[in-house]
Amino acid sequence: MLSDRIVVLDIDRWDAPGIAHDNRAVDDLEQGKVLYFPRLAFPLDAAETALLDPALVDPKRKNISLNARTGVLTGVAVEDARRDAIGALVRRYYEATRALLARLLPGYAAHLHSPTTSLRLHRIGTWQPSWRKDDTRLHVDAFPSRPTGEQRILRVFNNINPHGDVRRWRVGEDFGGLAARYLASIPRYNPAAAWLLHKVGVTKSRRSEYDHLMLHLHDRMKADADYQREGLQQSIDFPPGSTWICFSDQAPHAAMTGQFMLEQTYLLPVDAMADPGRSPQRVLRRQMAALHG
Numbered sequence: 081m082l083s084d085r086i087v088v089l090d091i092d093r094w095d096a097p098g099i100a101h102d103n104r105a106v107d108d109l110e111q112g113k114v115l116y117f118p119r120l121a122f123p124l125d126a127a128e129t130a131l132l133d134p135a136l137v138d139p140k141r142k143n144i145s146l147n148a149r150t151g152v153l154t155g156v157a158v159e160d161a162r163r164d165a166i167g168a169l170v171r172r173y174y175e176a177t178r179a180l181l182a183r184l185l186p187g188y189a190a191h192l193h194s195p196t197t198s199l200r201l202h203r204i205g206t207w208q209p210s211w212r213k214d215d216t217r218l219h220v221d222a223f224p225s226r227p228t229g230e231q232r233i234l235r236v237f238n239n240i241n242p243h244g245d246v247r248r249w250r251v252g253e254d255f256g257g258l259a260a261r262y263l264a265s266i267p268r269y270n271p272a273a274a275w276l277l278h279k280v281g282v283t284k285s286r287r288s289e290y291d292h293l294m295l296h297l298h299d300r301m302k303a304d305a306d307y308q309r310e311g312l313q314q315s316i317d318f319p320p321g322s323t324w325i326c327f328s329d330q331a332p333h334a335a336m337t338g339q340f341m342l343e344q345t346y347l348l349p350v351d352a353m354a355d356p357g358r359s360p361q362r363v364l365r366r367q368m369a370a371l372h373g
């Protein structure tokens with residue numbers, strides 16, 4: 081049963097014209113909903129399907145990833161022709177998502193930046209070095225070493241499993257309710273500590289107060305067994321050949337089962353949203369002001 085946190089769109093082409101309608105997709109995404117495209121497949125040919133092998137991932141990395149701007153491909157364990165084939169597959173997915181978002185979210189298109197494409201070959205549950213990195217626990221995305229500051233995290237997922245395995249997610253509650261549950265228990269931001277973490281190279285830029293709060297929120301959720309079990313949530317199975325999109329810094333999510341997925345990340349400036357007031361950045365700022373004045 082799909083609740084109002086998941087919105088189904090019946091599109092079957094990445095370059096489908098006329099799908100922006102009256103910006104309904106933007107409105108749904110900015111409310112933290114997941115857009116689900118049951119018929120939007122990303123077909124692989126036989127040679128590409130042969131690349132779906134966890135042995136091709138560098139053992140030190142979780143995933144293979146492409147920075148489409150620089151062309152740098154990381155996380156591939158082999159140096160032969162398969163490396164180029166993986167690069168081409170991942171880039172093809174990046175291009176497909178760009179075509180889709182230009183039509184679905186035209187107001188965002190010029191502002192989306194820092195594209196990172198990820199090929200996830202490990203079966204969920206086989207690569208989780210710690211509870212903090214265990215994405216089978218409900219969480220919102222926050223990057224410990226790459227502060228996002230005034231940027232949103234928009235992600236486009238596609239299940240490319242060739243054996244019929246679904247990707248099972250749990251999707252949680254509205255961000256405002258989630259933040260209210262934990263915010264009072266999160267330690268206050270310390271600018272000097274943020275400065276030091278950047279200075280010694282732990283973070284690639286200085287953590288803002290927002291980054292600080294989001295990292296703590298991410299950890300509090302994952303460490304809270306009661307919330308994981310009893311927090312508002314629903315389960316949904318994304319079958320092979322389906323696509324889903326969300327602001328993963330806003331929609332609580334957990335990936336429970338599945339293997340073989342493509343995922344495209346974009347960053348979007350808060351100010352490029354139709355309503356920046358709905359961003360986690362602004363929700364947290366308002367709740368902090370109400371808490372601490």
Ligand SMILES: [Fe+2]
Binds near residue numbers: 219221333
């Ligand atoms: Fe996540």
